[in-house]
Amino acid sequence: MSATASRPMLDPATRDALQRCAHELADAARAAILPHFRSAALDTENKASAGFDPVTVADRAAERAMRDVLVRLRPDDAILGEEYGAQAGSSGLTWVLDPIDGTRAFMSGTPTWGVLIAVVTDGGPVYGLIDQPYMGERFEGGFGVAQLTAPRGISPLSTRPVGGLDQAIVFSTFPEIGTAGERAAFERVSTAARLTRYGMDCYAYGLLALGQIDLVIEAGLQSYDICAPIAVIEAAGGVVTNWQGGPAHNGGQVLAAANPAIHAEALALLAERGA
Structure with a gap:
């Protein structure tokens, strides 16, 4: 949750x-x-x-x-x-x-x-x-x-128990993510992952809940962008927080993950160097 x-x-x-x-x-x-x-x-x-x-x-x-x-x-x-x-x-x-x-x-x-x-x-x-x-x-x-x-x-709907970040598929809507610092933080996760894709908007969250992908990372969201995906992903067994591990339903930076283990891996990389 x-x-x-x-x-x-x-x-x-x-x-x-x-x-x-x-x-x-x-x-x-x-x-x-x-x-x-x-x-x-x-x-x-x-x-x-x-x-x-x-x-x-x-x-x-x-x-x-x-x-x-x-x-x-x-x-x-x-x-x-x-x-x-x-x-x-x-x-x-x-x-x-x-x-x-x-x-x-x-x-x-x-x-x-x-x-x-x-x-x-x-x-x-x-x-x-x-x-x-x-x-x-x-x-x-x-x-x-x-x-x-x-x-x-x-x-x-059921998220998948991927083995680790090196096996993960990561999605984000925009390649630039947000600020330069947010982009650098995202790149640390993207570099460690198996595959990164862009441009799916809310459909990426549906794919995560369906067990097709493992992470969605965004910044600059509004409440109406993320509240419904949170409910769907949590019900499917996933985890959704902000980049500090706190609540995400008010928008801003969002990390949606298929399971707690891969969430923890991605969260640690996002947090490096004060991102």
């Missing part, structure tokens, strides 16, 4: 209602997004004052659709979404939504983007979905569930 505070127990009826709601949110997001994917007329804007941080009509439509579901099914819960910000609630639960994680991939026509949906308490995520609408894959974790629902059926 990741280094988070104690997470309150939820009764079975509440857990069931939250799961049903999460799947309805994912279904609503799929319906809003897919008409825009690989569209020659995709409406895209740059949110950044410097650099490039794209948002599309599909991002906004998907978050609006999910918020509409929450107004109907969970009106007392808080919401934190990438496109429309925070909305207060009174239940002690927050839905953390990223309507399209990997907008650059989406606008490029590659299917490695996804919809991220998490249920979060003060102690961190307790349940999450990583949904890939175009491929019809839904990674689910929390409340005793760890499974992938895909066109070929339902299969369990």
Whole structure:
């Protein structure tokens, strides 16, 4: 498990209602997004004052659709979404939504983007979905569930017990990672690993939970980028922390690992020379 505070127990009826709601949110997001994917007329804007941080009509439509579901099914819960910000609630639960994680991939026509949906308490995520609408894959974790629902059926999620870092496959979205110091720290892990790949966005976290890869290392994340992956990976037996071994659900630097042993190896290399 990741280094988070104690997470309150939820009764079975509440857990069931939250799961049903999460799947309805994912279904609503799929319906809003897919008409825009690989569209020659995709409406895209740059949110950044410097650099490039794209948002599309599909991002906004998907978050609006999910918020509409929450107004109907969970009106007392808080919401934190990438496109429309925070909305207060009174239940002690927050839905953390990223309507399209990997907008650059989406606008490029590659299917490695996804919809991220998490249920979060003060102690961190307790349940999450990583949904890939175009491929019809839904990674689910929390409340005793760890499974992938895909066109070929339902299969369990389980991280793999790789022998060591020298046998590991490492993923990160951007080769530059973050600052020069963060890049140097990442390179120490990458050099020690068997294989490093880039550019998979949230899909890399799904692959980790599925037992296909061993590490995902990122920096500069927001809560909505990582809360759902934490829930899915933990449910599958993995470990998610920041680069100091602490909680990662508030974003920033993130180290997701298939098992405690490889997490410890990577964490030690990231920490060298005060990275």
